[in-house]
Amino acid sequence: MTFAHMLAATLPALQFPSGADVVHLLPELIVGGGFIVTMVLDTLIPPSRKSWLAAWSLLVLLASGAVTVIDWVTVGGQQISVYAESFSYDRFGLFINALILIAAIFVVALSPSYLERQKIHHGEFYSLILAASAGMMFLGSSESLMMVFLSIEVLSLALYLLSGFRRGNTKSQEAGFKYFLMGGFASAILLMGMALVYGETGHTQLPAIAQVVAADLQSVDPLLLTGIVLVFVGLGFKVSAAPFHMWTPDVYEGAPLAVTAFMSVATKVAAFAAILRIFSVALTPLYTHWEVAVSAISILSMLIGNLVALRQTNIKRMLAYSGIAQAGYMLIGVAVSGSAAIAGVLVYLAAYTLSTFGVLAGVMLVAKGDDDSSSYRSLRGLGHAHPYVAAMMALSLLSLAGFPPLLGFWGKFFVFTSAIQNGQIALAIWGVLTSAISIFYYIRVILILYSPQESEQGGTVSWLAPARVGAVVVGLGVAATVVLGVFVPVVYHLALSARDALLVRIAAP
Amino acid sequence: MSTGDFQFLLFLGTLLFMIGATGVLIRRNPLVIFMSIELMLNSVNLVLVAYGRALNSLAGQVFAFMVIVVAAAEVVVGLAMVTRVFRAEHTLDVDRLDEMKD
Numbered sequence: 001m002t003f004a005h006m007l008a009a010t011l012p013a014l015q016f017p018s019g020a021d022v023v024h025l026l027p028e029l030i031v032g033g034g035f036i037v038t039m040v041l042d043t044l045i046p047p048s049r050k051s052w053l054a055a056w057s058l059l060v061l062l063a064s065g066a067v068t069v070i071d072w073v074t075v076g077g078q079q080i081s082v083y084a085e086s087f088s089y090d091r092f093g094l095f096i097n098a099l100i101l102i103a104a105i106f107v108v109a110l111s112p113s114y115l116e117r118q119k120i121h122h123g124e125f126y127s128l129i130l131a132a133s134a135g136m137m138f139l140g141s142s143e144s145l146m147m148v149f150l151s152i153e154v155l156s157l158a159l160y161l162l163s164g165f166r167r168g169n170t171k172s173q174e175a176g177f178k179y180f181l182m183g184g185f186a187s188a189i190l191l192m193g194m195a196l197v198y199g200e201t202g203h204t205q206l207p208a209i210a211q212v213v214a215a216d217l218q219s220v221d222p223l224l225l226t227g228i229v230l231v232f233v234g235l236g237f238k239v240s241a242a243p244f245h246m247w248t249p250d251v252y253e254g255a256p257l258a259v260t261a262f263m264s265v266a267t268k269v270a271a272f273a274a275i276l277r278i279f280s281v282a283l284t285p286l287y288t289h290w291e292v293a294v295s296a297i298s299i300l301s302m303l304i305g306n307l308v309a310l311r312q313t314n315i316k317r318m319l320a321y322s323g324i325a326q327a328g329y330m331l332i333g334v335a336v337s338g339s340a341a342i343a344g345v346l347v348y349l350a351a352y353t354l355s356t357f358g359v360l361a362g363v364m365l366v367a368k369g370d371d372d373s374s375s376y377r378s379l380r381g382l383g384h385a386h387p388y389v390a391a392m393m394a395l396s397l398l399s400l401a402g403f404p405p406l407l408g409f410w411g412k413f414f415v416f417t418s419a420i421q422n423g424q425i426a427l428a429i430w431g432v433l434t435s436a437i438s439i440f441y442y443i444r445v446i447l448i449l450y451s452p453q454e455s456e457q458g459g460t461v462s463w464l465a466p467a468r469v470g471a472v473v474v475g476l477g478v479a480a481t482v483v484l485g486v487f488v489p490v491v492y493h494l495a496l497s498a499r500d501a502l503l504v505r506i507a508a509p
Numbered sequence: 510m511s512t513g514d515f516q517f518l519l520f521l522g523t524l525l526f527m528i529g530a531t532g533v534l535i536r537r538n539p540l541v542i543f544m545s546i547e548l549m550l551n552s553v554n555l556v557l558v559a560y561g562r563a564l565n566s567l568a569g570q571v572f573a574f575m576v577i578v579v580a581a582a583e584v585v586v587g588l589a590m591v592t593r594v595f596r597a598e599h600t601l602d603v604d605r606l607d608e609m610k611d
Contacts, residue, residue: 157582157586160590164593171609174609177593181539195557195569199556254609
């Protein structure tokens with residue numbers, strides 16, 4: 001068969017972009033377009049007025065958020081394919097969009113004062129944050145292996161550059177560089193997995209893959225299983241699950257606080273969206289083949305993350321290991337893979353976004369220099385000097401530790417109960433035990449915040465007065481952890497309808 | 510394309526991927542690691558194109574084009590970072606980039 005024949009055979013299946021496709025992808029496209037406009041604006045705005053770019057980026061993100069909310073209402077429970085099954089327009093993707101937008105809005109609102117103090121206030125920061133957000137939002141809606149790969153690369157390339165954003169600082173350079181090498185390696189592994197899955201099923205679209213996989217359950221090709229394993233390894237890097245977590249602490253420590261805050265939450269949200277779409281939906285027919293591997297990685301992540309976090313003395317590194325542990329808890333939900341578990345993971349993602357961000361944003365508000373301000377020693381006495389900031393951080397830490405009625409508790413509650421309902425009691429018990437360990441290192445930070453400053457350090461206060469806008473934004477985020485924790489049915493209801501939208505094709509094929 | 514050709518291409522692609530992965534794991538110079546990652550990406554291209562031909566679907570070829578574009582973008586970002594790290598630390602040995610430790 002010649003190339004012309006192949007082209008002719010494929011052409012009828014090709015669809016050209018229609019207006020409806022553009023409208024369905026509007027939240028993602030606004031942020032993507034905003035990224036390009038920001039790059040141009042950056043060259044036009046004088047260096048002393050870079051905070052205008054922050055205002056502009058906020059406008060872009062808020063516009064995208066407004067469209068996301070409108071879409072949530074109009075789309076209902078449907079799942080609509082966009083660009084010939086490249087993306088899926090549904091409430092699940094919109095839920096993920098909302099979480100990523102919240103993280104991006106918080107970061108951009110906090111950044112001007114922080115970047116100004118660190119003397120790294122360059123316009124590229126805002127364009128790169130928008131590029132990364134666009135990649136993450138596309139990833140949340142991707143329904144084809146090609147788009148999953150492209151979105152991951154868009155978000156990763158932007159984050160590599162952001163991690164090395166403190167130009168004069170060797171730690172930051174090292175962080176960006178390590179992230180780049182490890183991320184590139186992970187992408188190559190992910191890509192090989194996708195190539196094998198495509199080759200063995202003949203499709204790159206997830207719904208088509210699901211059909212092929214479901215049709216032939218008796219003889220599963222070993223190459224297909226290899227491909228699935230490699231895809232999981234690649235995505236495991238992105239959510240920093242053990243044993244693929246080696247890059248996380250170094251990158252989180254070296255990157256500027258604003259970037260650490262953004263990528264620790266938003267990357268995890270986006271990558272979990274991809275994991276749920278690929279594993280909990282498209283590959284559910286092969287559940288028995290990958291269940292053990294995912295459970296093992298989940299157990300390992302909870303163990304390593306929680307144990308190593310105990311001996312950290314830097315809040316960025318502590319949150320890196322805590323993030324590894326949290327990825328482990330969320331992977332319980334993937335390993336259980338029931339419909340209740342998916343909703344649990346979504347609630348967990350919301351809780352993780354707000355709480356982790358709350359802790360890092362607290363440091364960001366008062367940080368004089370990145371390296372001095374994130375060590376435990378320099379956080380001593382913050383509770384007396386800036387009671388408001390310390391209270392925000394303490395509440396967020398309690399939420400991460402899973403204290404009721406904060407949102408973090410409900411994330412763990414829904415994931416663990418779904419594990420018990422599905423008979424995976426061992427996983428649930430392991431999760432509860434390891435979260436008991438985690439209480440020690442979260443409480444330790446709270447105790448440090450409210451302990452008196454060391455006398456030999458007296459006089460060298462390593463923090464500054466928080467900026468007003470930033471303080472209000474962090475306050476909103478932490479208030480949301482408390483309020484949504486008390487009125488948890490609201491979040492759970494949203495997560496349930498996101499989950500229903502995700503499973504609509506399975507329910508009625 | 511005969512089955513034998515296809516199997517050979519698949520084998521070659523996997524072999525190149527393994528060589529690339531080994532290079533990433535054992536070499537200490539970031540430029541060589543970077544080249545090894547490129548080798549891995551290109552071996553995947555070979556596998557994608559071979560599958561596309563065997564399955565008579567264009568998706569493999571299209572996918573390979575996307576990988577080529579992404580690899581080019583990665584080179585741009587990566588080489589910029591290599592020069593910056595070299596200027597800051599005057600070394601290109603990944604074992605000596607150990608500013609941060611547990």
